[in-house]
Structure formats: C-alpha cells, structure tokens
Amino acid sequence: MANQANTELLLEISGIHKRFGGLCALNDVALSINKGEIYGLIGPNGAGKTTLFNVLTGLYQPDEGKFTFKGIDLFRQKPNVVVDSGIARTFQNIRLFHNMTALENVMVGRHVRTKAGVIGAVFRNPGTRVEEAAIKARSLELLDYVGIRKHAEEHAKNLSYGDQRRLEIARALATDPQLLALDEPAAGMNGKETDDLKRLMEKIRADGVTILLIEHDVKLMMGLCDRIAVLDYGKKIAEGVPEVVKNDPRVIEAYLGATPD
Amino acid sequence: MLTFSKKNKVTAYIGMAVFAVVLAVLPFIMGATLGNTWVRNLDLAMLYIMLALGLNIVVGYAGLLDLGYIAFYAVGAYVYALLNSPHLVPLLAGTGFEWILHMPLLVVLPLAALMAGLFGVLLGSPTLKLRGDYLAIVTLGFGEIVRLFMNNLDRPINITNGPQGVNLIEPVSLFGHKFSQAITVFGVEFRSVHLYYYLFLALALMIIVVSIRLQSSRIGRAWVAIREDEIAAQAMGINTRNVKLLAFAMGASFGGVSGAMFASFQGFVSPESFILMESIVVLAMVVLGGMGHIPGVILGAILLFLTPEVLRDVVNPLQDKLLGERVVNPENLRMLLFGLALIFVMLVRPEGLWPSKRRKAELHEKDEKAAAEAAEKESAHG
Incomplete structure (x- = not known):
C-alpha cells in the first residue's frame, strides 16, 4: 500500500506544461506513481485530467517538463514508443475498432510485442x-x-x-503494460x-500491473485508490491518501466553491 | 483463410480443380468463340486485376484514399520499357552501364516492383498526417506530377522520350523463349497472347495469395486498425507512420509489376496511358467490387474492364441491325453506363457488389442481422 517501506518509483513527471493557444491546460504538474499502486486522478470537469492522460500516453506532446518511466526518458515520445x-x-469515450471482432481487437494489442513483417x-x-x-x-x-x-x-x-469497456481493458492489457491508464472506466x-x-x-x-485511474465516481475512488491527486485548472492542488485528500480544504473549494467566512 | 469441414473439403478441392481447368483453357475457348481480340482483352483484364488488388491494399485495407495510383503503374511500365528497349542505348554508350539493359525478367520484374514501392514511400511520406479529402487531393497531384515528368523528361537529357513515348520494347523472354513467338507443345499452338495470359495469370495468382496472407497477418490487422481508428491504433503501440508507408509501398509494388507487364505486352508506353481517368477507373473497380474484399475487387476489375469491350463488340452490330444506322458511339455509351453503374451501386449497395462481412456491417448498422444472415448464407454457398 501507500505506506509500504520499499516503494519503487515507476513513473515520474515534473514541471509539465501543456498549452493550447492561450489556454494553459496543464500548469507545472508533477506527480510520481509507485510500482503496484492504484493511483487516482480526480478534478472538476475541464481540470486537465484527460490532457494529462494524453501527455502520459504520448498522444499530446507537452511543451515543457520531465517525463520518465522506469528511468527511461519519455518526454515528447511518440505513442508507440510509450506503449x-x-x-x-x-x-474516456470508448475507442474500439468497431468493425473488428472482440478477439481481433485484442490481437491488435499484441502488435507491439510481436514482430512478424511482410516477409x-x-x-x-x-x-x-x-x-x-x-497472439491468438x-x-x-x-x-x-x-x-x-x-x-x-x-x-x-x-x-x-460494459463489455466494450472490458474489451478496451483487455486490448490495453495485451500490450503487456506495467502501467495501465484507465480514463473513466466506470462512466x-x-x-x-x-x-x-x-x-x-x-x-x-x-497481478502486478500498476493502475492510473481517472474517475468521477468519488466513492469508487476512495475505496480503490492508494493515493489520489487532484487537478484544478491545470494545476495539482492536492495529493495523498484518499482520507487526507477528501478533507483538504482546497479540494473542497475546487469542487464546491469557496466557503464564505 | 476459409476453413472447411471434411465433407466440404472434398467438394472444395473438386471445385478448385474445375476452376483451375477453366482458367487454363479459358483463352482457347475465348479465342475459338470470340476471336483473338478477346484473348487479348483477357490479358489486359489480368493486368487490371493486379492493379485493383494493389490499390485495394491502400484503400481497402488501410483506408487511405489514393487518387494517383496509376503513377505506380507508370513507374513500373517505364522501368521495364527503359531497361528493355534501345531507347537508352545512346545515353549509356561508353558509360560502362550498358549492362543494366536487357536483364532477365526475374530481375526486371522485382526491380519494377521495388522502384514503384519506393515511389509509394515517396508519395506516402508527405501525406502521413493527411486524411480523407486532403489525402485524395495530394495523391491526385502526385499522379499528375509523375505523368508530367514522363511527358517532359526528354530534355535536357532524353530519358523518357517525352510525349512520343518509348517504343520497340522487347517482349518478355522466359526460359530462353521470346513471348512474341508462338510455341507448340503437344500439338497445341500457344500464341503470344496465350503465353502472356499464363504469365499474367501466374502473377495475378501470386498477388492474390500475397493479399490474402497479408490480410490475415499482424500487418493486415494493423492496417485495419488504422482504418478503423487511427488514434486508438497509435495508442495500441502501432507505429502508424511505418505501417501506413508499408501499405503505400506494398500497393505500389503490385502496380509496378502490373505496369512492367503492360509495357512488355504492348511493346510501347507513353504518358498518355497514365492519365487521371485510369486512376479513377482502378479506384472504381475497388469501390464497386467491394473494398477490402479480394473476390469483390477481382469482380469489380473484370466487370469494369470488360464492359466497354463488350459494348464495343455489341453496340454497333446491334444498331446496324435494329436501326440500320449508327446513332450512338460505343465510347460515349461506355462513359454513360459507367457513370450510371457507379451511381446505382453507391445508392443501392454502397459496400460494393461483393463486400466483406466487415465492410457490410459498417455500412448497414441498422439491418445488421440481415447482413449477418446473408453472410452466413454466402459462406455456406462458397
């Protein structure tokens, strides 16, 4: 769990910036994920969760920052290298290969671990x-x-x-990941x-796969995650074990608005 | 590939044997009943089948709309033409490179395929980020560029001989026999058109086998994945750049083979043979037959190639008989029917005449069940 003595660092990002024109979707975000944990990412709509996800999986190229995974530098790498x-x-919105069978979908996931070419x-x-x-x-x-x-x-x-969600997970697992990133799987x-x-x-x-999870279902997150980070307006405003995060005044403010006093 | 139960296996083998015999004697039947022009048409149909199957890799499998595909046919044709005609002799005289001329077919053909494949990569690399309409426009431009190059590369150094084209191209020579001469085996006379037929048939079969095997391979799955959802394919670790370039290269190399054979068969190539209309016709073959489905694509190629030939043979005699005069030119009728057929098919069967199950499912989301049943029926019959 989170307080295990021998935690091993799996993924580490720091100083990540991502801008879309004038909008700063990610502003100096840093986080680290340990091996074997379930790490949750929450935040109000538009907080930058999916943007961060896309940065972590290579679909977006961050403007600045550091991104290492297992000690390998993945800053501005292509998605296939990241995988x-x-x-x-x-x-978040299921992206299966709709006209392929379920089996073929998962077989595509094996692509990156196999090497047969044209010959x-x-x-x-x-x-x-x-x-x-x-593969089959x-x-x-x-x-x-x-x-x-x-x-x-x-x-x-x-x-x-529900089965499509499961199929997406199976397809992702087919790439033999050490970190599985799930974008609102329970939506x-x-x-x-x-x-x-x-x-x-x-x-x-x-079974040894670390999980990074975005989810709106707070109850699910509290019961499942070892650690949670909270994003708001592209900034990380809190990080820690669920109980602490839940009671963090900044988190409450982000979700419910500032309390007048 | 298809799997058969034991009982079906026997029937399948018998069916295949019958089919093989039909293919083997087809040119003779055609020659005896319809005349030698039709054997020639059969040969040309084979070339179009190869072309359509090549384009099918790019458009049908990988979903990349290519409107300049005929450029690769042109590249293959010119590679063969330049290496097997006297045209380059003055240019190469005294350079020590004379040996590149008159190489055996087994060298020239792979070379034509390779060269066309290289052009495929050349076209592919700037278009990697483009999709749909944008890709179509760029490929269209590419096709025209290649044709214009062939048209204008007669100055300052005469490489392609410009609009006059390259002639005196040698026919294929295999096992020491020139295909321009007839050969008699067991009392059967095989003429030039017959020999070409068997060569083209062999090459077409080869391309069919390669297409089938690619389709059900790791690479084929990656192509379909890119067609279905490029972002998801990337997120599954597919190097979309390389896999797309591979589709362009493979498709182009089939076109190159076909082009080389076209050059040897005609004995003459000129830029006029590689106009935009040709690209469109080949694309129509793929779309009309059934994108991504090999039997459908072959059917499309045969139908679209042979219909004008049939019209040419039928319309004039018919007009003479019925009207006593010639009112309609079969050439005009050809374009009219061609257009009508395309409109009709796109309205009624947008998935093509003989589509794959996947494609059918894609375009008929609502009557999915009916499609599944039909597919079952089809596989039961096939």
Whole structure:
C-alpha cells in the first residue's frame, strides 16, 4: 500500500506544461506513481485530467517538463514508443475498432510485442505461424481474464457497453503494460457493473500491473485508490491518501466553491 | 483463410480443380468463340486485376484514399520499357552501364516492383498526417506530377522520350523463349497472347495469395486498425507512420509489376496511358467490387474492364441491325453506363457488389442481422 517501506518509483513527471493557444491546460504538474499502486486522478470537469492522460500516453506532446518511466526518458515520445516501454491506456469515450471482432481487437494489442513483417506474413514461415498462434492464444486468455471470452467472435460494436469497456481493458492489457491508464472506466455503468469493474481492477493490480485511474465516481475512488491527486485548472492542488485528500480544504473549494467566512 | 469441414473439403478441392481447368483453357475457348481480340482483352483484364488488388491494399485495407495510383503503374511500365528497349542505348554508350539493359525478367520484374514501392514511400511520406479529402487531393497531384515528368523528361537529357513515348520494347523472354513467338507443345499452338495470359495469370495468382496472407497477418490487422481508428491504433503501440508507408509501398509494388507487364505486352508506353481517368477507373473497380474484399475487387476489375469491350463488340452490330444506322458511339455509351453503374451501386449497395462481412456491417448498422444472415448464407454457398 501507500505506506509500504520499499516503494519503487515507476513513473515520474515534473514541471509539465501543456498549452493550447492561450489556454494553459496543464500548469507545472508533477506527480510520481509507485510500482503496484492504484493511483487516482480526480478534478472538476475541464481540470486537465484527460490532457494529462494524453501527455502520459504520448498522444499530446507537452511543451515543457520531465517525463520518465522506469528511468527511461519519455518526454515528447511518440505513442508507440510509450506503449512499447510499458504504458497502456483506455479512452474516456470508448475507442474500439468497431468493425473488428472482440478477439481481433485484442490481437491488435499484441502488435507491439510481436514482430512478424511482410516477409513473414507472405511466406508464413514456422516462426510467424508460432507467433500468430501465440497472439491468438494470449488474446483469448485476456478475453477470458476480463470475462468476455464468449463474445470473442462478435463485432466490438455489438457488445454491451460494459463489455466494450472490458474489451478496451483487455486490448490495453495485451500490450503487456506495467502501467495501465484507465480514463473513466466506470462512466455510465450501473452499480453492479461498477462493482465488477472494481474487482477487475483489483485483480489486475494483484497481478502486478500498476493502475492510473481517472474517475468521477468519488466513492469508487476512495475505496480503490492508494493515493489520489487532484487537478484544478491545470494545476495539482492536492495529493495523498484518499482520507487526507477528501478533507483538504482546497479540494473542497475546487469542487464546491469557496466557503464564505 | 476459409476453413472447411471434411465433407466440404472434398467438394472444395473438386471445385478448385474445375476452376483451375477453366482458367487454363479459358483463352482457347475465348479465342475459338470470340476471336483473338478477346484473348487479348483477357490479358489486359489480368493486368487490371493486379492493379485493383494493389490499390485495394491502400484503400481497402488501410483506408487511405489514393487518387494517383496509376503513377505506380507508370513507374513500373517505364522501368521495364527503359531497361528493355534501345531507347537508352545512346545515353549509356561508353558509360560502362550498358549492362543494366536487357536483364532477365526475374530481375526486371522485382526491380519494377521495388522502384514503384519506393515511389509509394515517396508519395506516402508527405501525406502521413493527411486524411480523407486532403489525402485524395495530394495523391491526385502526385499522379499528375509523375505523368508530367514522363511527358517532359526528354530534355535536357532524353530519358523518357517525352510525349512520343518509348517504343520497340522487347517482349518478355522466359526460359530462353521470346513471348512474341508462338510455341507448340503437344500439338497445341500457344500464341503470344496465350503465353502472356499464363504469365499474367501466374502473377495475378501470386498477388492474390500475397493479399490474402497479408490480410490475415499482424500487418493486415494493423492496417485495419488504422482504418478503423487511427488514434486508438497509435495508442495500441502501432507505429502508424511505418505501417501506413508499408501499405503505400506494398500497393505500389503490385502496380509496378502490373505496369512492367503492360509495357512488355504492348511493346510501347507513353504518358498518355497514365492519365487521371485510369486512376479513377482502378479506384472504381475497388469501390464497386467491394473494398477490402479480394473476390469483390477481382469482380469489380473484370466487370469494369470488360464492359466497354463488350459494348464495343455489341453496340454497333446491334444498331446496324435494329436501326440500320449508327446513332450512338460505343465510347460515349461506355462513359454513360459507367457513370450510371457507379451511381446505382453507391445508392443501392454502397459496400460494393461483393463486400466483406466487415465492410457490410459498417455500412448497414441498422439491418445488421440481415447482413449477418446473408453472410452466413454466402459462406455456406462458397
């Protein structure tokens, strides 16, 4: 947990700035994520959570700052390099490959850990065949892991909303990440689905994957996260264990407005 | 690929054998019933099949709209033409590079493919960030640039011979036999058009196999992923730049092979053969047949290539008989029918005549179930 003696640093950013024209979406943001924890990111709408997510996964190039993962410098790296070094993500508004089957979606996730090229594809040499079989086996395993193996052959867009969320997680896990970044995975889910999702996240963490989580469901966050950072207007205003963050006056102010006194 | 149950396997094998025999004797049947022009048409149809399959990689698989595809056909044609005609002889005389002329087919053909592939990368690299309409416009420009280069590279050094084109291109020579001469095997006379037919058929089959294998590979999945959602594909660790360039290069190299064969078959190339209309026709073949679906694309290529030829053979005699005079020029009728067919197909079957299940699902979100049933039926029949 958060107060473990031997915490190992996994991801560290500092001084991150990201501007869109005149808007400063991220202003001097710093945070560090330890190996094995579930790290939550909350904040009012427009606080810059998703922007930070996009910076951390290489979709946005930050203007300034430092970004290291496992000691590797990932500042202004391309998304594929970021994924290759072990950070995978899901999207706030689900972005599956809708007209591919669930299985194919996860198989695409294996792309970064496999290497068959055109020559292998055309000649189907033993190496390629073995690799292809391994991709398929691992993908089925992951569908099983998130509990939607029975939908393997269905088109992604025909899955139920909750299953699409799970499929996105399976696809992200297929890249063998050490850090899994989930952007509002519980959005639009009912109570039971949220509970199932919570269990899935705990299982993923137990299997050694660190989780970075954006979520609006404060109850879920308080029960799940080891540490939470709060963003407001592109600035980190608080960070710490849930109980402390919850009672932080700046956090309360950001969410409810300043208390007149 | 398709999987068959044991009982179906036997039927499938028999079916394939019958199909192979039909393909093998087709030019002779065509020659006997419709005349040698039709064997020639068959040869040209094969070239268009190769072209359409090449464009299918770019447009159908990777979803990159390319309106200048014929440029790669041109590159392949000119590579073959320049290396197998006397045109470059004066230029190379005394430079020590005469050896590049008259290389065997097994060298020239890969070279044409490679050269076209390089041009594919050349076109691809500046367009990587473009999508949809913007990409289409840039590729259109690229196609025109290539054609204009061929048209104007006769000065200051005469490389392409400008608008006059390159002629006296040697026919293909394989195993010491020149394809321009007939050959008799077991009492059957194989003429030049027959020999080309078998060569083109072999190359088309090769391209089909490569297409099928690419489709169900790691690379093929990455292409589809980019087509479906480029951002998500990136976030899955796909190096979209390289994978897109690969699509351009692969598609272009098929076009290069086809172009080289076109040059040897015609014995003459000029920039006129590579106008924008040709790019559009090949694109129409892909779209009309069924983007991303190999059988559909082949069907599209055959239909769109052969219809004008059929019209040419049918319309005039028909007019003579019925009206006693020629009112409509078959050429004009061709464009009219071509346009009508495209409008009709886009209205009624936007997914193409013979689409893949995926494509069908994409364009018929609402009657999804009906589509699934139809697809099941299709696979049961096929």
